[in-house]
Amino acid sequence: GGAMTDPKGDRSKGPSEQDDPDLFTRIVDSDEKGVYVSGAKAHQTGCINSHWIILMPTIRLTQNDKEYAIVGAIPADVKGLTYIYGRQSCDTRVMEGGGDIDLGNAKFGGQEAMMILDRVFIPWDKLFMDGEFEFASMLVERFTCYHRRSYVCKTGLGDVLIGAAATIADYNGVPNVSHIKDKIIEMTHLNETIFAAGIASSHQGHKMKSGVYLNDDMLAQVCKHNVTRFPYEISRLAQDIAGGLMVTLPSEKDFRHPEAGPM
16 A cells, blocks of 8 residues: 555645644654654555555655655554544445445445554664655655556446446437437547546656656646546436436335335
8 A cells, every 4th residue: 555645734834844743654763673653644545455555755845854754664454553444425335234236346345544653663674765855756746647647447437337327328218319329428538538648648658767667747647637527527427317216216225125125
């Protein structure tokens, strides 16, 4: 898991200027074996599924922020690390007796957590940045370049939604109605635009001195911006095609109810 995002606090101030020093992850102590870090990482997608966590800075740092210039690897079950499980917009459905319809991917759905670090130990051989604040900005930029390119994965979800919308149009007997076809075409156009930006970012990548390839930064940002806009429009069009049934459907529990289900 790549743990980059700190709680941040007052966004107009740097890490060393905050009233609460733990709003950014920092080194609080060291000995002959390694360092100890405290702080938190927010919005950590998939962290509880990971074996290792890589802690990284989240913003540009200055000379005054040296204790916050840290990159280190910790086991996901290391002493002093607490996970506070995050919320999903539909997470109460897990408790409603559904599983096949309402939960989507019932066993492996997405999840996030906040990670609270209280004097977590990192041995010297797992510490990759130790006060070199001048490299923090470059690290953030390169991480986000890869990460925002990876958002092309959202187009897989788009493919499923487009297919479902087309199937519902068939069920409703309107697959050949012009405005229905126009909406499915627009959904496909938006989805493939996300995909195209991600693929183009990789295609325009360049080889760095280390031998590692870095994808095109500008196209990666475009991919991310597309992902923050287009999936919502795709969902809106799917709801237009499906009608009210999709958004006000009875629950799976109701469908399986001995009296209400058959009705």
